[in-house]
Amino acid sequence: MARLRRRRRSMSGQKSRPGAAAKQAPLISSRQRRRLERRSVLERITSNGTIAAAVMIVAAVAAVVCANTELYEPLHEWFARPVVIGIGGWEFSLTFELFVNDFLMAIFFLLVGIELKYEMTVGELRRPRQAMLPMLAAVGGVVVPACIYAVINQGGAIYGWAIPMATDIAFALGVLSLLGSRVPPAIKVFFSTLAIADDLLAILAIALFYGHAPSAIWLLAAAAVTLALAMLNRRRHFGLAPYVTLGLVLWFCLFQSGIHATLAGVILAFTIPARSDINAGGLVGWLEGKLPELDDTFDDEAHILGQHDFTHAVYGVERVMHRVTPPLQRLEHRISTPVNFIILPIFAFVNAQVRLVGVDLGALVVDPVAVGTYLGMLLGKPIGIFGMTFLMVKTGLAQLPEGVQWKHIAGIGILGGIGFTMSILIAGLAFTEIPAELLASKTAILAGSVSAAIIGLIYMGIACRERR
Known part of the structure; x- marks a missing residue:
């Protein structure tokens, strides 16, 4: 750029002013800088797990309040209204509640699948030996709550056995983050791995036990779409549009097949490439080779619209x-904020409609479904997580991560009882046609999640107090 300026000035007979070459126009204006700073603040807010969990809690509280006022009936009428999707002469409709629970939650499951793939590619799950302890602890945290529920509900509503087994990643990690730097990093890694493994087990339970009688034709269609997604990945196609389009088709096939359609999100996540289309090792050298071209083609005296050679070169760099960014990471950036601040709050508001007006609270408290769910979450989770971890360590099959103590494992077990999102989803699938049991399970889920959050937060605050 300096060479081009000197060349023009020599041709026009102008003399260079002292220090002119050293002076450069700022890259961005002060207004643009302030705009970027505001965007940076917004990004920090939307990436904060505590704030996301708080928004979901506010939505759930608002749902409970609305459910016990005169708004209950109009809201449920609105939830039952059909959402119509049409392409040409073809139409497909489902109620707003189904749209939230089956379609919007498939996007949530897509984000969960992305997190799973990330952990299996570059995270803790890529090292089986290190991941074995939290993953088996998650198994204990799934089996014991399910057994407690099944024992209490034997001969009754045993179909809801999977309700207390799920841990809400966003909610639980948001509560843990309230303790800030007092929590050792190893605890956060252990708990994150456990929660992800827990979610994977919940996804399997939904797929295997909470669908309808499957349709072979639609299952074959879903398998064909999955194969097409795998072929796109194998042929190293790095554009997102074909994957998203086929993902929508896959969701429709699974929705029609009888298997819960949210599984489409996980399948889509595992077929999207996690590699980069660019050789990152040669990127710096390539950029250095491009700089002379940008320098030579830029004219600081011409309008940017007239600098075709320069803008063409810049477009190539863009x-x-x-x-460079892998498609999996690009998709995560696009959906994480809508999922945390739009989809999950909407899900919470639609599904936390617990109406207690005219309900016999005494009968509700002793309902086996409510008791099994509450005790499964509040007792089963810590017993299962701590017990399995203790068994693995004492038998020599694993060892506690550095910086993690037994008191921390107990606290993780308590926080594992926060099972809001997945538990409500499973309850809706288990008791769709039984309103009384659905009310009992949702009430217990809300009470259990709040109890686990408060007790876990107080306990972990005490357990981590001695850390320097």
Whole structure:
């Protein structure tokens, strides 16, 4: 750029002013800088797990309040209204409640699948030996709550056995983050791995036990779409549009097949490439080779719209830089904020409609479904997580991560009882046609999640107090 300026000035007979070459226009204006700073603040807010969990809690509280006022009936009428999707002469409709629970939650499951793939690619799950302890602890945290529920409800509503087994990742990690730097990093890694493994087990339970009688034709269609997604990945196609389009088709096939359609989100996540389309090792050298071209083609005296050679060269750099980020990561950036601040709050508001007006609270408290769910979450989770971890360590099959003590494992077990999102989803699937049991299970889920959050937060605050 300096060479081009000197060349023009020599041709026009102008003399360079002292220090002119050293002076450069700022890259962005002060207004643009302030705009970027505001965007940066917004990104920090939307990436904060505590704030996301708080928004979901506010939505759930609002749902309970609305359910016990005159708004209950109009809200449920609105939830029952059909959402119509049409393409040409073809139409497909489902109620707003189904749209939230089956379609919007499939996007949530897509984000869960992305987190699972990330952990299996570069996270803790890529090292089986290190991941074995929290993953088996998650198994204990699934089996014991399910057994407690099944024992209490034997001969009754045993179909809800999977309700207390799920841990809400966003809610639980949001509560843990309230303790800030007092929590050792190893505890956060252990708990994150456990919660992800727990979610994977919940997804399997939903897919295997909470669907309808499957349709072979639609299952074959779903398998064909999955194969097409796998072929796109194998042929190293790095554009997101074909994956998202086929993902929508896969969701429709699974919705029609009888298997819960949210599984489409997980399948889609595992077929999207986690690699980069660009050789990152040669990127710096390539950019250095492009700088002289940008320097030579830029004219600081011409309007940017007239600098076709320069803008063409910049566009080429932009296209390459855009392809550096793997498609999986690009998709995560696009959906994480809508999932945490739109989809999950909407889900919480729609599904936390616990109406207690005219309900016999004494009978509700002793209902086996409510008792099994509450005790499964509040007792089964810590017993299962701590017990399995203790068994693995004492038998020599694993060892506690550095910086993690037994008191921390007990606290993780308590926080594992926060099972809001997945538990409500499973309850809705288990008791769709039994309103009384659905009310009992939802009430117990809300009470159990709040109890686990408060007790776990107080306990972990005490357990981590001695950390320097």
